Amino acid sequence: GNADAEYDVVVLGGGPGGYSAAFAAADQGLKAAIVERYATLGGVCLNVGCIPSKALLHNAAVVDEVKHLAANGIKYPEPEIDIDLLRGYKDKVIAKMTGGLAGMAKARKVDIIRGNGQFVGANHLQVALTQGNGSEESGEQKTIAFKNAIIAAGSRVLHLPFIPQDPRIVDSTGALELKFVPEKMLIIGGGIIGLEMGTVYSTLGARLDVVEMMDGLMQGADRDMVKIWQKMNEHRFDNIMLNTKTVAVEARDDGIYVTFEGSKAPAEPVRYDMVLVAAGRAPNGKLIGAENAGVAVSERGFIEVDKQMRTNVPHIYAIGDIVGQPMLAHKAVHEGHVAAENCAGHKAYFDARVIPGVAYTDPEVAWVGVTEEQAKRDGINITKSVFPWAASGRAVANGRSEGATKLIFDAASGQIIGGAIVGTNAGDMIGEICLAIEMGCDAEDIGRTIHPHPTLGESIGMAAEVAMGVCTDLP
Numbered sequence: 001g002n003a004d005a006e007y008d009v010v011v012l013g014g015g016p017g018g019y020s021a022a023f024a025a026a027d028q029g030l031k032a033a034i035v036e037r038y039a040t041l042g043g044v045c046l047n048v049g050c051i052p053s054k055a056l057l058h059n060a061a062v063v064d065e066v067k068h069l070a071a072n073g074i075k076y077p078e079p080e081i082d083i084d085l086l087r088g089y090k091d092k093v094i095a096k097m098t099g100g101l102a103g104m105a106k107a108r109k110v111d112i113i114r115g116n117g118q119f120v121g122a123n124h125l126q127v128a129l130t131q132g133n134g135s136e137e138s139g140e141q142k143t144i145a146f147k148n149a150i151i152a153a154g155s156r157v158l159h160l161p162f163i164p165q166d167p168r169i170v171d172s173t174g175a176l177e178l179k180f181v182p183e184k185m186l187i188i189g190g191g192i193i194g195l196e197m198g199t200v201y202s203t204l205g206a207r208l209d210v211v212e213m214m215d216g217l218m219q220g221a222d223r224d225m226v227k228i229w230q231k232m233n234e235h236r237f238d239n240i241m242l243n244t245k246t247v248a249v250e251a252r253d254d255g256i257y258v259t260f261e262g263s264k265a266p267a268e269p270v271r272y273d274m275v276l277v278a279a280g281r282a283p284n285g286k287l288i289g290a291e292n293a294g295v296a297v298s299e300r301g302f303i304e305v306d307k308q309m310r311t312n313v314p315h316i317y318a319i320g321d322i323v324g325q326p327m328l329a330h331k332a333v334h335e336g337h338v339a340a341e342n343c344a345g346h347k348a349y350f351d352a353r354v355i356p357g358v359a360y361t362d363p364e365v366a367w368v369g370v371t372e373e374q375a376k377r378d379g380i381n382i383t384k385s386v387f388p389w390a391a392s393g394r395a396v397a398n399g400r401s402e403g404a405t406k407l408i409f410d411a412a413s414g415q416i417i418g419g420a421i422v423g424t425n426a427g428d429m430i431g432e433i434c435l436a437i438e439m440g441c442d443a444e445d446i447g448r449t450i451h452p453h454p455t456l457g458e459s460i461g462m463a464a465e466v467a468m469g470v471c472t473d474l475p
């Protein structure tokens with residue numbers, strides 16, 4: 001035809017879903033390309049999401065940890081924070097990882113077409129080539145033909161219409177730029193992203209307020225776990241406003257004035273030096289010309305897919321944030337692999353029983369599968385067992401015994417269907433509970449597995465022993 005290039009698979013978007021799909025397609029012997037408007041692969045996750053936030057959170061956690069040491073006889077002077085060096089460290093981490101991806105694409109002969117892609121038919125994508133550091137168009141166009149397409153165009157920050165433009169009002173991307181540390185900071189939205197960034201800024205010296213419309217922070221996580229987190233983090237906050245709406249935001253010379261509405265909301269507008277808007281993310285489904293390919297997009301911009309990750313157009317797949325919640329990188333990656341295998345003619349299905357969630361705060365909160373709240377709501381009969389970290393020799397030795405590990409079992413079958421951990425390194429440990437759920441383990445399977453002593457991960461084995469009625473007297 002009259003295309004500039006032709007591929008077995010074209011992936012629209014180079015985030016974790018997109019590059020994983022393209023690499024997997026190439027590994028299956030298919031000729032694959034990624035269309036990405038930015039100069040680097042990695043999408044939101046690597047450039048303005050998971051990885052830069054963790055680079056900052058790691059440093060914050062070390063600063064906080066050092067403060068705990070004073071009581072043990074090791075006292076450091078107050079840290080001197082060079083915000084430019086810290087930002088530079090974060091940028092180096094991103095560069096290292098995006099550079100690695102570029103190398104992996106090259107090794108697999110995956111073409112990267114730099115530009116804004118729009119479907120112009122069921123087998124063609126038009127790309128307005130971009131240049132520089134952003135997504136500025138050069139004026140040049142390319143038309144690409146494909147046998148299969150995988151839409152991995154992700155999501156963007158949800159902007160609230162009543163919030164003005166001002167350098168002191170930032171979204172997660174702006175917060176990661178680390179331009180200045182405010183004295184008083186408001187976080188709009190008490191979800192993972194807001195609380196992670198709040199943790200960083202608070203450790204750097206900011207006082208925090210958080211406003212959340214729902215009745216608790218970290219929606220989706222087990223309430224008993226969040227309670228422990230909240231107790232450990234009270235010192236960061238002046239005011240945690242739950243069941244409260246933000247109704248007006250006004251930028252004045254001396255600060256950002258915010259008006260709240262709710263039974264416990266402050267009567268007068270409150271002044272802040274920085275406002276972080278972390279009120280959710282919107283899918284990019286309406287921005288890619290999907291209608292020209294006949295791909296159905298919902299009112300809100302999500303694309304519906306079946307278990308093979310196919311859209312209503314069978315040779316066009318969609319994966320990642322653009323297909324719905326949870327908007328998490330590990331979900332996107334697994335969906336990407338499924339889509340690629342189907343492009344290669346295998347019959348693959350996205351059939352995960354559970355997808356874990358983690359707040360990489362201090363302490364971390366991690367949860368997977370059925371929560372107690374969900375069990376109650378859905379009428380699932382459960383038994384639960386909790387192992388408090390005060391009984392973990394390792395947690396006590398670390399001086400961080402505020403954690404807990406909880407397992408949730410289906411009362412009828414005895415199989416594990418959920419679990420949650422609050423405490424240091426919780427995110428690194430939740431994978432074992434995910435595996436146990438996927439394998440249909442019961443308490444005995446987990447409790448009789450010998451975990452190394454003394455470790456925090458041992459708390460999972462101990463929680464299972466609690467469920468078995470075994471006395472856990474190891475510490």
Ligand code: FAD
Pocket residue numbers: 012013014015016017018035036037038042043044045046048049050051053115116117118152153154155172173193284287288319320321322327328329330331332360
């Ligand atoms: P994206 O990462 O959104 O990538 C989509 C890509 O497509 C982008 O690069 C975009 O430029 C490109 N694109 C879109 N439209 C076009 C077009 N028309 N033409 C060309 N290119 C286009 N998740 C976790 O699992 N763990 C975490 O710790 C975590 N932390 C986060 C922290 C923050 C601050 C944020 C904002 C998010 C975080 N997430 C985290 C969520 C995670 O970043 C997303 O779930 C993940 O990036 C989704 O991947 P994706 O491939 O679907 O899309």
